[in-house]
Amino acid sequence: MKTKPEIEINASTEDKIKEAARRVFTRKGYAATRTRDIAEESGFNLALINYYFRSKEKLFDIIMLEHLQLFLHSVMGIVNDHGTTLQEKIELLISHYIDMLVKNPDIPLFVLNEINADPEKLIKKVGVRAMEHKDLAIARQWKELAATKKISSINPIHFLMNTVSLTIFPFVGSPIIRHKTGLSMEQFNALMEERKKLIPLWIKAMIETK
Amino acid sequence: MKTKPEIEINASTEDKIKEAARRVFTRKGYAATRTRDIAEESGFNLALINYYFRSKEKLFDIIMLEHLQLFLHSVMGIVNDHGTTLQEKIELLISHYIDMLVKNPDIPLFVLNEINADPEKLIKKVGVRAMEHKDLAIARQWKELAATKKISSINPIHFLMNTVSLTIFPFVGSPIIRHKTGLSMEQFNALMEERKKLIPLWIKAMIETK
DNA sequence: GTCTATAACCTGATAGAC
DNA sequence: GTCTATCAGGTTATAGAC
Numbered sequence: 001m002k003t004k005p006e007i008e009i010n011a012s013t014e015d016k017i018k019e020a021a022r023r024v025f026t027r028k029g030y031a032a033t034r035t036r037d038i039a040e041e042s043g044f045n046l047a048l049i050n051y052y053f054r055s056k057e058k059l060f061d062i063i064m065l066e067h068l069q070l071f072l073h074s075v076m077g078i079v080n081d082h083g084t085t086l087q088e089k090i091e092l093l094i095s096h097y098i099d100m101l102v103k104n105p106d107i108p109l110f111v112l113n114e115i116n117a118d119p120e121k122l123i124k125k126v127g128v129r130a131m132e133h134k135d136l137a138i139a140r141q142w143k144e145l146a147a148t149k150k151i152s153s154i155n156p157i158h159f160l161m162n163t164v165s166l167t168i169f170p171f172v173g174s175p176i177i178r179h180k181t182g183l184s185m186e187q188f189n190a191l192m193e194e195r196k197k198l199i200p201l202w203i204k205a206m207i208e209t210k
Numbered sequence: 211m212k213t214k215p216e217i218e219i220n221a222s223t224e225d226k227i228k229e230a231a232r233r234v235f236t237r238k239g240y241a242a243t244r245t246r247d248i249a250e251e252s253g254f255n256l257a258l259i260n261y262y263f264r265s266k267e268k269l270f271d272i273i274m275l276e277h278l279q280l281f282l283h284s285v286m287g288i289v290n291d292h293g294t295t296l297q298e299k300i301e302l303l304i305s306h307y308i309d310m311l312v313k314n315p316d317i318p319l320f321v322l323n324e325i326n327a328d329p330e331k332l333i334k335k336v337g338v339r340a341m342e343h344k345d346l347a348i349a350r351q352w353k354e355l356a357a358t359k360k361i362s363s364i365n366p367i368h369f370l371m372n373t374v375s376l377t378i379f380p381f382v383g384s385p386i387i388r389h390k391t392g393l394s395m396e397q398f399n400a401l402m403e404e405r406k407k408l409i410p411l412w413i414k415a416m417i418e419t420k
Numbered sequence: 421g422t423c424t425a426t427a428a429c430c431t432g433a434t435a436g437a438c
Numbered sequence: 439g440t441c442t443a444t445c446a447g448g449t450t451a452t453a454g455a456c
Binding site: 266 | 452
C-alpha cells in the first residue's frame with residue numbers, strides 16, 4: 001500500500017514551492033517571510049515563485065486556506081454525527097485536534113496571528129458559511145443535557161472556550177513551557193498524548209461543578 | 211490624589227514615541243510595523259525615532275522588555291507570599307492577569323509570537339534568572355497538598371498549563387470567539403470578569419478529579 | 421529638539437536568456 | 439520550466455537646515 005509521505009520526494013516544482021512556503025509562512029508569519037526565504041527553502045529560484053503563484057500574497061492565501069480547511073474540515077463530521085454521544089464527540093474532537101497539533105504545532109499561532117492581523121479578510125476568504133450551530137447534533141445534545149438541570153447553569157460559551165483553550169493553548173505556549181520546564185519535544189508530546197484522555201474528564205468535572 | 215493616566219498628556223516626546231511604538235508593535239508585530247507607522251501614531255516625524263532610539267530594533271526591544279516585566283513582575287509577589295493559601299494565590303493570580311489582559315488584550319499574542327520567532331533572544335534579554343521554582347511558597351504549598359494524597363496524581367505541569375490556558379487563551383482567540391459568537395467587546399469582557407471566579411473553581415474541580 | 425531631504429538598503433516582481 | 443540580472447518601489451537610517 002502506497003501512503004502519502006510527509007515530504008513528497010517526487011513532487012512537482014509547484015508543490016515543492018508550496019510546501020516550502022507552508023513551512024516558512026507557518027514558522028515566521030506573512031510579514032516576516034521574504035519570497036527569497038521561500039525560494040531558498042524550496043531549492044529553486046525566486047523567479048519561479050512568481051512564475052507559479054503570481055505573487056507572495058496569492059501564495060500565502062493558498063497556504064492559509066489549506067490550513068483553515070485542515071482545521072475545520074474533519075470536525076464537521078464529528079460534531080454532526082447523530083450516532084455518538086456528547087461525551088464521545090468531545091473525546092473525538094480533542095483527540096483529533098491533538099493528533100493534528102502534534103504533527104503541525106506551528107499552525108495555531110500562525111492562524112491566530114493572521115486572523116488578528118485582518119479578521120475580515122480571513123472570515124471572507126474561508127467563506128465561513130458558519131454552519132447553523134443550532135442544527136448540529138452536538139448542539140441538540142448539549143441542549144438536552146442542559147434540560148436535565150444536572151449541569152452548571154453558567155453560559156455555555158465558557159465551556160466551549162475551556163475546551164478549545166485546554167486543547168490548543170499548550171501548543172501555542174510550547175516554546176515557553178518547554179523552556180521553563182526543561183521538557184524535550186518528545187516529553188512535551190507525551191504530555192499532550194495524556195491530555196487526550198484528561199481533557200474530557202476535566203471538562204466533565206467543570207460542567208458538573210457547582 | 212494624582213493617578214497616572216492611561217495616556218500621559220504632558221509626556222515627553224521620547225515617552226510619546228515609546229507609547230506609540232507600544233501600540234503599533236503590539237497590534238501588528240515587529241515585522242509588519244514600519245517606523246513610519248510609529249511616527250504617524252506618535253504625531254512626530256520619522257527622524258525623531260532614530261534620534262531617541264537609534265533603531266527600530268532597539269525601540270522594539272525596550273517595548274518587549276517592558277511587556278515581559280509587566281507579565282512577570284507583580285506575579286512573584288503573589289506566588290511567594292507565605293501569608294496566603296494555595297487557593298488564594300490561584301485566585302489572586304487569575305484575577306490579576308484577567309485585569310491586565312482586559313486592559314491589554316493584544317499582549318499575549320504579541321509576546322507568544324515574538325518568543326516563537328526567536329526563543330533564545332527573548333530568554334536571554336529578559337535575564338530569565340528563572341527563580342528557583344522549588345523555593346517559592348506556592349511550590350511548597352503544592353507539595354504539601356500533594357502529600358495529602360487527596361488530589362490527582364498526574365503530572366502537576368498539566369495543572370499549570372490548564373490554569374494559564376484557561377486564563378490567557380480566550381484573549382488570544384478573542385477575534386474569532388467574538389466573531390463566531392457575535393459578542394461585543396463589552397460582553398466578552400463581562401465573560402472574562404466572570405472567569406475570575408470560575409477558573410479557580412474549575413481548577414479545584416480538575417485537581418480533585420479521579 | 422524637530423523637521424525636510426536623501427542616502428543606503430531591501431524586497432517583490434519581471435524581462436529575457438537558455 | 440528554470441535561471442540570472444535588474445527594475446521599481448518601499449523602508450530604515452542619517453545628514454543637515456532651522
